[in-house]
Amino acid sequence: MTVIQSLLLFSLAAGLLTITPGLDTTLVLRTSASEGPRPAVFAAVGIGVGCLVWGVAAASGLTALLSAAPLAFEVLKWVGTAYLVWLGLKMIFSRSQGLDLGETAVAAPSARGVGWLRRGLLTNLLNPKVGVFYVTFLPQFVPTGVSAGPWMLLLAALHVVFGLIWFAVLIAATLPLSRVLRRPAVARWIDRIAGGVLIGFGAKLALSRR
Numbered sequence: 001m002t003v004i005q006s007l008l009l010f011s012l013a014a015g016l017l018t019i020t021p022g023l024d025t026t027l028v029l030r031t032s033a034s035e036g037p038r039p040a041v042f043a044a045v046g047i048g049v050g051c052l053v054w055g056v057a058a059a060s061g062l063t064a065l066l067s068a069a070p071l072a073f074e075v076l077k078w079v080g081t082a083y084l085v086w087l088g089l090k091m092i093f094s095r096s097q098g099l100d101l102g103e104t105a106v107a108a109p110s111a112r113g114v115g116w117l118r119r120g121l122l123t124n125l126l127n128p129k130v131g132v133f134y135v136t137f138l139p140q141f142v143p144t145g146v147s148a149g150p151w152m153l154l155l156a157a158l159h160v161v162f163g164l165i166w167f168a169v170l171i172a173a174t175l176p177l178s179r180v181l182r183r184p185a186v187a188r189w190i191d192r193i194a195g196g197v198l199i200g201f202g203a204k205l206a207l208s209r210r
Contacts, residue, residue, distance in 0.1 A: 003143045010141040010155055011162075018162045023084075023201045027123055028167045030091070030194035031116060032174040040174075042113040044167035046120025048160040053125060055156020058134035059149040073128050077205060080126035084202030087119070091195030129208060 001009075024047045032040035124130055138152040 001141070001143050003146065006141045006143045006151075007158075010158065013137075013141075014155075014159045014162050018159070018166045023123060023127070023198070024120075024163070024167075025170065026194055026197045026201070027120060028170055029174070030190060032171045033177070033190050034194075035116070037171050037175065039113065039116040040167070040171045042116040043120035044164060044171070046117040046122075047124055047167070048120075048164050049117075050121045050124025051130065051160050051163065052156060054131045054134050055138070055153055055159070057131055058138055058156065059153040061149075062131075073132075076126065076128040077208065080128065081202045081206040083122060083126050084198050084205065087123075088195040088198035088202065091191040091198065127205065129205065 027047070028040050028044050031043045134152075134156065138155050139148065141155055142148045142151050
């Protein structure tokens with residue numbers, strides 16, 4: 001496989017995987033719909049940083065160790081499961097008042113953005129399936145004669161770029177619905193649906209195997 005072939009094939013595969021609905025898509029959509037575009041951007045960046053961390057781990061061989069160590073995998077899996085379930089329950093039982101697009105939302109303190117950045121980051125870092133996926137997926141696109149580590153890191157960064165572009169599209173798609181999203185009843189139902197989905201992903205993670 002040449003460098004050009006690797007990039008083309010990886011771009012196709014990673015692009016399809018990026019737009020496939022999953023945990024990250026749910027988190028960004030819910031955040032954009034209920035909290036507004038700014039917190040959603042922070043959440044998306046956090047998810048991207050989490051993917052990049054796993055990419056670095058895969059390139060350095062750390063995720064191979066995770067895949068080979070049953071105890072480490074199980075501990076991280078159950079911590080991730082607990083986090084997703086807690087996050088889902090928090091959304092379900094929250095009393096959302098709807099999306100506030102006024103001056104208060106625009107002038108939101110940076111601490112709130114950091115909170116969403118951390119939420120997106122932890123969503124990925126506490127999911128060992130992401131690390132195992134990277135360590136099994138990225139090596140398939142290493143060209144002949146190219147150093148595997150740096151190339152896998154490059155592919156992981158490319159995957160993050162695809163993800164950020166997709167999240168930008170999702171966030172932009174919610175903007176025309178801003179008037180509807182102002183309504184507290186709509187925001188509460190968004191939280192309940194998203195919370196249920198996150199709990200479902202938590203259950204799926206709990207039942208997963210390496």
